[in-house]
Amino acid sequence: MKKSFIKEHLGGKNDLITVAELSDALLISKKTVYRMIKNNKVDSIKLGGYYAIKTSSAKKLIKGGI
Structure with a gap:
């Protein structure tokens, strides 16, 4: 599986995730x-x-529902 663009270019920090x-x-x-x-x-x-x-933001979305 490919590394995500964000993780690859930002040093693997978990502050951001991709759309996928x-x-x-x-x-x-x-x-x-x-x-x-x-x-x-x-x-x-x-x-x-x-x-x-x-x-x-993703965590807030998950807690609050879509």
């Missing part, structure tokens, strides 16, 4: 994650052509 990792964790599509980013339901940053989602 969040979609896998929540069992939702990547398109839904991108929609949540667009609607400011999750805190994210854009690195080049990739989005990185703050793990604290």
